[in-house]
Amino acid sequence: MDVLVCVKRVPAVGAEILLTADGTAIDTRHLGFTIGPHEECAVEEAVRIAERTGGSAGVLTVGPPETEEQLRYALSMGADHAVRVDTPETDPDPEATAAAVTGALGELPPYDLVLFGEASADAGHAQVGFRVACALRRPVVGGVKGIDLDGDRVLLRRESPEGVEVHEAPLPAVAAVLEGLNLPRYPTIKGRLRAKKAPIRVLDGPGATGGLRTLRLRHRPEARARTVVLGHGAAAAPAVVDVLAELGIVP
Amino acid sequence: MVLVVVERDGDGTLTEDSAEVLAAARDLAESLGVPVGAVAVGEPGELPDDLVKRGVGRLHLLAHELLTDGSPACLGEALAGLVADLRPAAVLAPSTDRSTEAMAWAAAELGMPLATACTEIRPGDDGPWEVTRERAGGVLLEDAALTAPIRLCTLRPGSPSPSETAAADEMTVHVVVPELRASVPRARLVERRERAAGMTLTTAPVVVAGGRGVGSSEGYAVLEELAGLVGGAVGCSRVATNNGWRPHADQVGLTGTRISPDLYVACGISGATQHWVGCMNARSILAVNTDPEAPMVTRATWAVIGDVHEVLPAVVDEIRRRSGR
Numbered sequence: 169m170d171v172l173v174c175v176k177r178v179p180a181v182g183a184e185i186l187l188t189a190d191g192t193a194i195d196t197r198h199l200g201f202t203i204g205p206h207e208e209c210a211v212e213e214a215v216r217i218a219e220r221t222g223g224s225a226g227v228l229t230v231g232p233p234e235t236e237e238q239l240r241y242a243l244s245m246g247a248d249h250a251v252r253v254d255t256p257e258t259d260p261d262p263e264a265t266a267a268a269v270t271g272a273l274g275e276l277p278p279y280d281l282v283l284f285g286e287a288s289a290d291a292g293h294a295q296v297g298f299r300v301a302c303a304l305r306r307p308v309v310g311g312v313k314g315i316d317l318d319g320d321r322v323l324l325r326r327e328s329p330e331g332v333e334v335h336e337a338p339l340p341a342v343a344a345v346l347e348g349l350n351l352p353r354y355p356t357i358k359g360r361l362r363a364k365k366a367p368i369r370v371l372d373g374p375g376a377t378g379g380l381r382t383l384r385l386r387h388r389p390e391a392r393a394r395t396v397v398l399g400h401g402a403a404a405a406p407a408v409v410d411v412l413a414e415l416g417i418v419p
Numbered sequence: 420m421v422l423v424v425v426e427r428d429g430d431g432t433l434t435e436d437s438a439e440v441l442a443a444a445r446d447l448a449e450s451l452g453v454p455v456g457a458v459a460v461g462e463p464g465e466l467p468d469d470l471v472k473r474g475v476g477r478l479h480l481l482a483h484e485l486l487t488d489g490s491p492a493c494l495g496e497a498l499a500g501l502v503a504d505l506r507p508a509a510v511l512a513p514s515t516d517r518s519t520e521a522m523a524w525a526a527a528e529l530g531m532p533l534a535t536a537c538t539e540i541r542p543g544d545d546g547p548w549e550v551t552r553e554r555a556g557g558v559l560l561e562d563a564a565l566t567a568p569i570r571l572c573t574l575r576p577g578s579p580s581p582s583e584t585a586a587a588d589e590m591t592v593h594v595v596v597p598e599l600r601a602s603v604p605r606a607r608l609v610e611r612r613e614r615a616a617g618m619t620l621t622t623a624p625v626v627v628a629g630g631r632g633v634g635s636s637e638g639y640a641v642l643e644e645l646a647g648l649v650g651g652a653v654g655c656s657r658v659a660t661n662n663g664w665r666p667h668a669d670q671v672g673l674t675g676t677r678i679s680p681d682l683y684v685a686c687g688i689s690g691a692t693q694h695w696v697g698c699m700n701a702r703s704i705l706a707v708n709t710d711p712e713a714p715m716v717t718r719a720t721w722a723v724i725g726d727v728h729e730v731l732p733a734v735v736d737e738i739r740r741r742s743g744r
Contacts (some may be wrong), residue, residue: 181692183714185559194559205657205674205693263532289673289693290555294535295523301492302527307606308492310520324606328489329515330429331614335490337606347674348660348667379532379566383549386560395706395717401725402733409737411705411721415682417625417649418738 169223169317169339171214172279174269174297175203175242177235177258178290191384193259194290203238205347206285208245212352213315213345214283215246221317224248226279230255230268236368243363244355250366251276255373259291263378266299271374273304281322284344286311293380297344307337310344420456420505421448423475424498424512424521431464436513440574441473444511445584447540451508455587458501460486460494467590476587479505480594488608491517495524497597502529507569509540509548514573526571533571534563540572556673556696618652620671625651626680626701628671629659630694632687632708632727636664641731642686648738654678656688672697686727690715707731 179194180202186195203211214225227242228251229235235258239250253268260268273282284297301308314325314334324335324343355363398407412418421444425437433441441455448455456477457470463480470478479501485493498521502510510525512518514536526533538560539551547566553575554561565572620626627646629639639653646653655665657672671678672694683701688694690706690713698704699718706719707730716722723730 181555183689183691183695185555185692261532263526266527291561292536292554292556293533294519295526295533298492298495298520298523299527302495302524305603307604308524309606310491311516323609328517328611330611332612333608334610335606336609338604341604341606348670351661351663379547380534381547381564381566383562383564385554386562388558388560390718393720395719395722397711397722397724398705399723401723402729404723404725404730405733405737408705408721408723408730408734409741412649412682412738413741415703417682419742 169217169221169280170226170278171217171223171281171283172226172228172273172276173207173210173214173242173247173283174228175207175211175238175285176229176288176290177201177231177238178204178288185387187385187387191386192382193385201237202289203241204285204289206287206289206345208352209347209349210283210285210345211242211245211247212350216350217281217315217317218248219246223280226251226276228253228269228272230260230265230373231258232256239368240363240366241355243366244359245353246359250368251371252368253371253373255375259382261378261380262293262295262299263380264376266296266303267376268373269296269300270303272371273300275371278340280339282306282340282342284342286344286346297342301342304342306340306342308342308344309335309337312343312345313348315343315345315349420453420477420507421451422456422458422502422505422507422510424510424518425457425459425466425470426513426515426518427459427466431466433466433469434513436515436576438473439576440511440513441470441475442584443540443574445474447509447511447542451542453508456505456507458498463592467592471590472584472586474584474587476590478590478592480592481597482594483597483599485599485605489517490606490608491520492524493599493605494521496528496599498522499525499528500597501595502569509570509572511540512573514575519573522571522573529569529571531567531569531571532565533573534565535573536575537572538575538577540570555692556677557699558692558696620652620654620669620676620678623652624681625649625684626654626671626678626682627651627684627686628654628656628688628698629686629727630656630688631658633659633664634687634728638728639665641728641735644735645684645731648735651680656694685715685719686731688715689713690718
C-alpha cells in the first residue's frame with residue numbers, strides 16, 4: 169500500500185517566542201525548524217504501513233527549498249521518497265496549501281492513503297486535509313488516533329466528546345491524525361546518511377493565494393502575578409499544604 | 420444574515436460553546452444590521468425554544484440519513500449547499516473538532532477561506548474583515564485580513580459576548596433536505612464506544628502532572644499518591660509520553676489535552692510553549708522544579724524549588740499527618 173504524508177516546516181520554539189520587528193512572523197534567526205508532533209506520528213504510521221504491506225511511504229511539503237530539511241528528516245525516519253511543491257511563502261494560507269497539495273496529487277502516481285497532521289504546530293488552521301479530500305472527492309476522517317487496514321478499506325479510530333468512534337472508509341482515503349497514534353522512532357545514523365543523499369522531486373506550485381492574510385502576530389496578554397516561592401525542598405511541604413487547605417483542596 | 424452552526428449535547432440541548440457563538444453572532448449581526456439564523460442537524464426538540472430566547476429568528480434543520488452518524492464531511496457538504504442558497508454575510512461555528520472539520524469541507528466546496536480558532540471578528544465597511552485568531556494553541560494571537568463574499572469563521576470559547584440578548588419575535592423552522600451525492604465515496608461510522616465514567620484530565624479539579632524531572636515511569640507513583648489524596652488526576656508532559664513513561668492520553672499540551680483545572684501542580688516540567696498552552700488556562704499553578712528560572716516556575720502562582728522526589732513525598736506526608744490518615 170502506498171501512503172503519502174504531508175508535512176510542514178515550523179519553527180522549533182522554546183518557552184519564549186520572539187517576533188520579528190514588523191510583528192508579522194516569529195523571529196527564527198536563533199531557532200531550529202521541525203515538523204509538528206502530529207505529523208511526526210503520521211510519518212511513523214506511513215513507514216509502518218509501508219513495511220507491513222510492502223508498499224511505499226512518501227512525504228510531501230509545500231514551500232521554498234529550505235523546507236527540504238524537513239523532508240530529509242522524514243526520509244531519515246524511513247520514508248522512501250520525498251516531494252517538494254515549490255512556493256515562495258514559508259507560511260502559505262490554507263487555501264493555497266491545499267491547492268498546492270491537490271495539484272501535486274494530480275501529478276504524482278496514485279496513493280491509497282494520504283495523511284495529514286490534524287493541525288500545523290504554528291498556524292494551526294486545521295483544514296488543509298479536509299480541503300484536499302473535498303477537492304479530490306475522497307473520504308476523510310479527522311482526529312485519527314488509530315489506523316487499521318482491511319483489504320480495500322481502512323478503519324480509522326478517533327475520540328469524540330462521548331467516547332471513541334470507528335469510521336470505515338473505502339480506499340483511497342484521507343486522514344488527519346493526532347499525536348498518540350504511535351510512538352515515532354528516532355532516525356538511525358544509517359537513516360540519516362540515506363536521507364542526506366536521497367533525491368527530492370520538485371514540482372511547481374500553482375501560485376494560488378487564498379483569502380486569509382496575516383497582518384500581525386502578538387503575544388496574548390498574561391495577567392498572572394509574580395510567583396510566590398513557598399520554599400526549598402522538603403521543608404516547603406507545610407507551606408504547600410497551607411495553600412492546598414486555603415484552596416479547599418485538603419481539609 | 421449571520422448564520423450560526425449550532426451543536427447539541429447528547430440530550431439534545433444546546434452546547435455551551437454554541438451558546439457563546441450565538442452571543443457573538445448576535446453582536447456581529449447587530450453591527451451589520453442583519454438577523455441571526457441557525458443551522459443544526461436532526462429533529463427540532465427543544466432547540467427552537469432555546470434559540471428564540473437567544474435572538475435567533477430562523478432555524479434551518481438539515482435532515483438526511485447520511486448526517487445521522489455525525490460525519491463532518493457530510494455535514495460540510497450539506498452546509499455548503501445551504502450557505503450557497505442563503506448567501507449570509509458570515510457563518511460562525513464553535514471551534515470543536517466536528518464543526519471545524521465540517522466548516523473546512525464547506526469552505527473548500529464554496530471555494531472560500533476559513534478562519535479557524537477566532538477570538539474576535541471585526542467587520543470591515545467595504546474591504547476585508549479583520550479577525551483575531553489563536554495560533555500555536557493560543558500562546559500567540561494573529562490578526563488576519565479575511566477577504567471573502569461570505570466570511571466563514573470558527574470561534575474559540577471565551578470570546579467576548581454581550582450581557583443581555585433580546586429574544587427574537589418569532590421562530591421559523593425550515594427543514595432542509597440536502598442533496599448529498601450517492602456516487603461519492605464516504606467514510607461511515609461503524610462503531611461507537613462510550614467513555615467509561617470517572618475523572619478525566621479535563622474534568623479533574625486538580626491535575627498533578629510530571630515531566631522530565633520525574634525521571635521514570637516508576638517515579639509517577641508519588642504523583643498518583645498526591646492526586647489520590649487531593650481528588651485529582653495525573654497528567655504529564657510530552658517528554659514523559661515520548662519516553663514511554665505515561666500513555667499519550669495523560670499528556671497535557673498543544674498536541675495532548677488542554678485543561679483548565681482549579682489547580683495545576685507541575686512537577687519537574689520546564690514549561691515549553693508546547694506544554695504551556697495546555698495548562699495556561701488553569702486557575703492557579705504550583706510548580707515544583709529544581710530550576711528557579713524555569714518558565715513554568717516564573718509563570719506559576721506558587722513554586723517550590725527542589726527535586727520532585729524530595730518535595731512530593733514530604734507534601735504527601737504532611738497531608739496525611741494533618742488529616743490523621
